[in-house]
Amino acid sequence: MGSYFYLYYHIVIVVDKRENVITENNEQRLYDYIGAFFRNRQSHLVIVNGVEDHLHLLVSLHPTKCLSDIMRDLKTATNKFIKEEKLFPKFKKWQNGYAAFSVSHYKVDTIRNYIARQKQHHSKTKVETEYKAILDAHQLSYNPNDVFGDNPIN
Numbered sequence: 600m601g602s603y604f605y606l607y608y609h610i611v612i613v614v615d616k617r618e619n620v621i622t623e624n625n626e627q628r629l630y631d632y633i634g635a636f637f638r639n640r641q642s643h644l645v646i647v648n649g650v651e652d653h654l655h656l657l658v659s660l661h662p663t664k665c666l667s668d669i670m671r672d673l674k675t676a677t678n679k680f681i682k683e684e685k686l687f688p689k690f691k692k693w694q695n696g697y698a699a700f701s702v703s704h705y706k707v708d709t710i711r712n713y714i715a716r717q718k719q720h721h722s723k724t725k726v727e728t729e730y731k732a733i734l735d736a737h738q739l740s741y742n743p744n745d746v747f748g749d750n751p752i753n
Contacts, residue, residue: 607645607702608666609710610656611730612674613694619651625686632680636673640664645707648717653730655714657702670697698730700737 614620621629630647633656637644641661649655660669674693681690702710713720720729734741 602662604662605704606660606662607704607707607710608656608658608660609700609702609714610658610670611653611698611733612656612670613653613697613730614651614690615692615694617652617694617727618689618691620687620689620691621649621651621654622687625684628684629677629681629686633673633677636676640669642669646711646714648714650717650721655717657707657710657714666699670699698733700733 626649633647634644637658642664643659645657645659647654647656660666674697678692681687
């Protein structure tokens with residue numbers, strides 16, 4: 600009998616100090632790099648999109664991959680790639696931590712569509728409002744001062 604798995608995650612990573620540094624002119628190169636990153640780890644990037652200060656990803660991870668290791672490696676690799684390729688000259692680093700939520704089969708299309716509409720969504724909603732709403736929707740306890748303060752959620 601084969602192994603079967605369905606491990607989807609909605610992940611949010613934020614630029615350090617929420618600086619508006621990710622520009623549309625090079626974002627596709629970053630997104631392509633992120634897609635290759637996941638393919639090289641037997642995983643699949645369904646969609647990535649974001650705005651100047653953060654990214655949303657919908658990924659399917661291979662069951663042998665540890666989410667925290669993947670996130671550490673993704674942030675390190677993209678940080679290096681952005682700087683070496685000079686994609687976003689004002690980019691310094693990603694904020695400590697990230698948000699990751701499991702996604703059921705029934706919600707994959709909803710999350711995919713939500714991520715695809717990030718630019719329209721953020722023309723009306725600030726990242727802080729969105730991030731806290733996501734944490735609240737998942738009933739996660741957090742210190743509001745830590746979400747975007749000096750000690751972000753890890």
